[in-house]
Amino acid sequence: MLDKISETRNNFDDDLSKVSDLNSLEDVRLKYLSRKGILTQFFEDFKSVPNDQKKLVGQSLNNLKTHIQEKFDSLKSEIESRTNLQKQSDIDLTLPGRTYQVGSKHLITQTMDEVKYIFKGLGFSLFEGPELESDYNNFTALNFADDHPARDMQDTFFVTPNFVLRTHTSPVQIRVMQNMKPPIRAIMPGKVYRNEVISAKSYCLFHQVEGLYVDTDVTFAELKATLVAFLKQFFGKDVVYRFRASFFPFTEPSAEMDVWWQPKGKEGRWLEVLGCGMVDPNVFINVGIDPEKYTGYAFGMGIERTAMRKYGIDDIRILFDSDIRFLKQF
Ligand code: PHE
Numbered sequence: 232m233l234d235k236i237s238e239t240r241n242n243f244d245d246d247l248s249k250v251s252d253l254n255s256l257e258d259v260r261l262k263y264l265s266r267k268g269i270l271t272q273f274f275e276d277f278k279s280v281p282n283d284q285k286k287l288v289g290q291s292l293n294n295l296k297t298h299i300q301e302k303f304d305s306l307k308s309e310i311e312s313r314t315n316l317q318k319q320s321d322i323d324l325t326l327p328g329r330t331y332q333v334g335s336k337h338l339i340t341q342t343m344d345e346v347k348y349i350f351k352g353l354g355f356s357l358f359e360g361p362e363l364e365s366d367y368n369n370f371t372a373l374n375f376a377d378d379h380p381a382r383d384m385q386d387t388f389f390v391t392p393n394f395v396l397r398t399h400t401s402p403v404q405i406r407v408m409q410n411m412k413p414p415i416r417a418i419m420p421g422k423v424y425r426n427e428v429i430s431a432k433s434y435c436l437f438h439q440v441e442g443l444y445v446d447t448d449v450t451f452a453e454l455k456a457t458l459v460a461f462l463k464q465f466f467g468k469d470v471v472y473r474f475r476a477s478f479f480p481f482t483e484p485s486a487e488m489d490v491w492w493q494p495k496g497k498e499g500r501w502l503e504v505l506g507c508g509m510v511d512p513n514v515f516i517n518v519g520i521d522p523e524k525y526t527g528y529a530f531g532m533g534i535e536r537t538a539m540r541k542y543g544i545d546d547i548r549i550l551f552d553s554d555i556r557f558l559k560q561f
Contacts, residue, residue: 232280236291239269243299253310263299270296338561339438339550342538343420346440349464353457355418355442360403362422366393368402372517373481388424396424400441400531401481407443408518413525414446431546438534445527451509454528458488458507466490466541482508482529492540502540505532
């Protein structure tokens with residue numbers, strides 16, 4: 232039996248030297264280590280070894296077993312780590328990486344941010360007011376006559392007889408002037424609401440950025456220069472614009488600014504982007520600022536219209552649709 236044991240050891244070493252992959256290694260395992268393998272058979276035969284030889288044969292049988300198990304295990308882990316490396320080198324580093332979907336700011340938010348940024352550069356501070364506003368701040372303090380058509384239920388969402396969803400950001404001017412002493416140089420962005428028929432041109436909700444500058448000796452020329460500087464920075468140096476005389480109860484004189492809008496392949500037209508003017512003395516009186524001492528200008532621009540002009544959008548409703556195919560483009 233001792234001879235058989237050493238012969239098996241040699242055979243095993245020989246078999247193992249021919250193993251090249253996990254499949255041929257498995258054959259070796261079945262031959263030597265499985266329940267029906269050679270080792271099991273040896274231990275079976277060991278029972279019939281005469282007692283005086285048991286010690287010697289037992290020792291060399293155990294040695295054989297350890298030898299086979301150790302060699303087998305080490306070759307197995309070697310082959311396994313080799314195939315893992317191979318798998319890793321199968322990765323093609325020239326393939327494009329995985330992309331992850333990242334959200335982005337809505338076009339309106341982007342436009343608001345840009346407007347705020349430009350006016351910040353012109354020295355304006357930022358203020359905000361509530362969307363639910365008193366009738367007094369939204370109309371009365373801004374010098375609207377009691378019978379002004381904007382006070383009509385048709386145009387304004389009245390929440391109670393004395394509170395409205397603000398129809399413009401101008402009431403924030405009132406709040407700022409009530410709480411600050413001139414000089415005041417402020418912009419006031421926010422949502423405004425109007426009870427209008429929804430169409431390509433108007434929506435019941437939109438965004439405005441209000442501007443206000445109050446100091447001694449503020450002139451209309453400064454208003455014009457500031458707005459032109461803004462338009463050039465926002466739309467580019469070549470923007471075509473015009474001032475048009477207009478009327479607002481809270482400014483005198485008043486004007487509107489249009490920019491030329493030229494959609495590709497369509498007829499161009501003027502698009503109104505903002506209203507502006509010199510703060511009416513009655514408004515100063517309503518907030519306790521002396522109109523003999525101070526002058527000021529104010530303006531209010533519609534963000535949707537400005538964004539539409541800049542990005543060539545011709546239907547305002549698409550800005551409120553949350554259609555990801557549209558929003559993804561910006
Ligand atoms: N509040 C006006 C509007 O909503 C715009 C405006 C603001 C006009 C400030 C003049 C001065 O149409």
